[in-house]
Amino acid sequence: MTRPDAAVRLRRLLTVIPWIIDHQGSTLDDLAARFGIKVAELERDLELVPFCGLPPYTPDRLIDCEIVDGRVFLRFAEYFGRPLRLTPAEGFGLLAAGQALLAVPGADEKGSLASALGKLAGVLGGGDGMAVELGPARYLEPLRAAAAASERVEIDYYTFGRDELTTRRIDPRAVFAAAGQWYVDAYCHKAGDDRLFRVDRVRGVRPTGEHFDAATPSAAGAALFNPRPSDRRLTLLLHRSAAWVAESYPVESVEETADGRLRVVLVASERAWRERLLLRLGPAAEVVDPADVRVEAAEAARRLLERYG
Amino acid sequence: MADRLERLTNLVAVLLETRRPLTLEEIVERVPGYPTDRESCRRQFERDKATLREIGVPIALEALHAFEQETGYRIHREDYELPPLDLTDDERVALHLAVTAVRLGGGAAGDGPAGAGREALLKLGGIEGEAAPTLAALPDVPALPALFDAYRRRARVSFTYRGGTRRLDPYGILFRNGHWYVVGWDVDRAAIRAFRADRIESAIEAGAGGAFERPEGFDPASALRDEPWRFGDEEPVEARVLVGPAQAGWVEADLGAAAVAERRDDGSVVVRMAVTNRDAFRSFVLGLLDHAEVLAPAELRADMVAWLSAMANPAEATA
Numbered sequence: 001m002t003r004p005d006a007a008v009r010l011r012r013l014l015t016v017i018p019w020i021i022d023h024q025g026s027t028l029d030d031l032a033a034r035f036g037i038k039v040a041e042l043e044r045d046l047e048l049v050p051f052c053g054l055p056p057y058t059p060d061r062l063i064d065c066e067i068v069d070g071r072v073f074l075r076f077a078e079y080f081g082r083p084l085r086l087t088p089a090e091g092f093g094l095l096a097a098g099q100a101l102l103a104v105p106g107a108d109e110k111g112s113l114a115s116a117l118g119k120l121a122g123v124l125g126g127g128d129g130m131a132v133e134l135g136p137a138r139y140l141e142p143l144r145a146a147a148a149a150s151e152r153v154e155i156d157y158y159t160f161g162r163d164e165l166t167t168r169r170i171d172p173r174a175v176f177a178a179a180g181q182w183y184v185d186a187y188c189h190k191a192g193d194d195r196l197f198r199v200d201r202v203r204g205v206r207p208t209g210e211h212f213d214a215a216t217p218s219a220a221g222a223a224l225f226n227p228r229p230s231d232r233r234l235t236l237l238l239h240r241s242a243a244w245v246a247e248s249y250p251v252e253s254v255e256e257t258a259d260g261r262l263r264v265v266l267v268a269s270e271r272a273w274r275e276r277l278l279l280r281l282g283p284a285a286e287v288v289d290p291a292d293v294r295v296e297a298a299e300a301a302r303r304l305l306e307r308y309g
Numbered sequence: 310m311a312d313r314l315e316r317l318t319n320l321v322a323v324l325l326e327t328r329r330p331l332t333l334e335e336i337v338e339r340v341p342g343y344p345t346d347r348e349s350c351r352r353q354f355e356r357d358k359a360t361l362r363e364i365g366v367p368i369a370l371e372a373l374h375a376f377e378q379e380t381g382y383r384i385h386r387e388d389y390e391l392p393p394l395d396l397t398d399d400e401r402v403a404l405h406l407a408v409t410a411v412r413l414g415g416g417a418a419g420d421g422p423a424g425a426g427r428e429a430l431l432k433l434g435g436i437e438g439e440a441a442p443t444l445a446a447l448p449d450v451p452a453l454p455a456l457f458d459a460y461r462r463r464a465r466v467s468f469t470y471r472g473g474t475r476r477l478d479p480y481g482i483l484f485r486n487g488h489w490y491v492v493g494w495d496v497d498r499a500a501i502r503a504f505r506a507d508r509i510e511s512a513i514e515a516g517a518g519g520a521f522e523r524p525e526g527f528d529p530a531s532a533l534r535d536e537p538w539r540f541g542d543e544e545p546v547e548a549r550v551l552v553g554p555a556q557a558g559w560v561e562a563d564l565g566a567a568a569v570a571e572r573r574d575d576g577s578v579v580v581r582m583a584v585t586n587r588d589a590f591r592s593f594v595l596g597l598l599d600h601a602e603v604l605a606p607a608e609l610r611a612d613m614v615a616w617l618s619a620m621a622n623p624a625e626a627t628a
Contacts, residue, residue, distance in 0.1 A: 009314050087425070112403040129481030131483050174442065203558065298621050304617050307599075
């Protein structure tokens with residue numbers, strides 16, 4: 001670990017001093033835990049305090065900091081009586097985290113979090129113009145309940161990539177929101193492996209009456225999208241109007257061609273997923289490789305056309 | 310290192326306590342530890358000033374007296390101090406759960422923006438209670454703190470978006486469908502507009518605070534229209550789409566039950582959609598693959614047939 005620089009230590013000092021002034025006799029242990037640092041670091045910072053103050057730096061003008069039996073007392077530092085106000089990043093970070101947690105279905109809209117955010121918004125200003133939506137999902141609550149109680153469940157799941165509905169038994173370990181979706185991190189008995197399921201594609205949840213061992217660590221939750229070397233790659237030439245593809249999907253490479261198009265490589269192992277992408281892009285995308293995917297897109301278009309016959 | 314920390318602490322104390330701006334010479338007299346050589350002293354002071362600004366200490370540069378050229382530095386207490394929030398222990402416990410359960414930018418706690426929420430919590434009285442397991446990960450976008458600051462100060466901003474300069478009175482900030490948006494009054498278009506924060510191509514330039522009034526009861530969630538086929542300036546058209554049983558439930562949940570015009574015995578539904586953006590509408594229908602068919606109007610149905618025909622015969626299309 002590198003030594004924290006003066007900026008980090010000064011910020012910490014200007015945060016800890018006001019608290020001690022208001023809570024004389026706090027223990028070193030409590031202060032270290034409260035401010036997330038080691039006792040030794042705190043002691044090192046506090047050792048410096050008696051040398052700080054105002055000119056002419058005579059004893060009555062220096063901060064008086066005493067540690068007696070592990071308890072800290074501070075005097076003559078009234079000018080450091082309040083913490084520094086929040087930076088924009090700090091204010092935004094705290095408000096965003098709080099509003100996100102409050103947006104989880106089932107959160108208590110009148111509880112401590114809501115009242116804390118109300119006080120914070122009052123001090124920061126701006127009113128109630130900030131909102132975080134994590135999106136509703138019909139089976140979110142039964143899945144969260146099952147994960148919390150380590151209950152094995154049977155789900156009906158729509159596999160988007162293959163456009164099919166399957167039924168499977170899963171051990172849901174955790175439910176979380178990421179990239180605009182709710183996911184269940186689970187062991188899937190049908191696949192015999194860890195899987196991430198999108199909660200909005202769950203079409204039914206039934207109890208099995210069985211429990212699972214919650215201590216088993218998960219492999220699926222580590223990354224939302226873990227391409228395997230064997231997965232199919234797709235190389236596309238994208239027109240400017242389709243540049244969003246490079247932003248919206250995890251692409252393995254992007255390069256601009258001489259004629260101003262983008263050459264992207266993405267992992268697309270499921271046929272329905274590829275069909276959807278290519279049908280939407282139409283003339284804005286050209287499949288460079290592999291050749292059979294070019295045929296797939298045309299076949300899909302002909303198949304859909306039959307409905308309009 | 311300790312010397313510098315001591316000097317910085319004294320500098321903050323002196324600038325907070327002074328009743329008038331202090332020149333560099335006066336500061337050096339009052340704060341021990343600056344080099345005697347004038348040039349290195351100035352450089353050292355500039356470094357100290359940068360460090361203080363980095364952690365958010367508001368140093369004001371002001372004229373010494375009215376009508377005078379000479380300037381000095383001070384810290385106004387009202388700009389420095391966090392106003393009292395009077396949080397209860399329970400409220401601090403709740404905020405601690407929030408900053409641990411919600412990750413911003415996917416960084417580990419203590420890093421970058423994820424750490425910013427935690428730093429804020431320390432200023433509000435520190436960590437209380439247990440940490441929570443990760444429940445949500447929200448993307449971090451560099452423009453957000455500046456947009457948030459402009460929103461709370463009611464300052465007009467300008468930035469580059471899709472190659473053009475936009476001027477906006479930011480009324481609100483919204484996270485939806487995995488993206489951050491800033492919503493407000495687009496000054497040049499004289500209309501409410503939403504911009505995806507991650508697509509802003511420049512730094513945010515913000516003007517003076519208190520530049521506008523937010524409309525009473527403004528709600529960013531309803532101001533940002535969710536349905537992309539409504540995002541457009543085309544002549545509005547009501548489309549009817551037949552959705553097969555496998556996707557009917559999801560489509561109904563997505564569009565709302567009010568959009569359902571007809572329910573068929575096989576479980577399929579016919580939904581109404583108000584279309585002002587034909588590209589986005591076509592994209593929505595194609596995303597449903599074999600489970601959807603545009604029924605009406607004839608014009609949109611013909612659009613779809615033309616699009617699919619061009620794709621079905623790529624050789625002809627490029628010929």
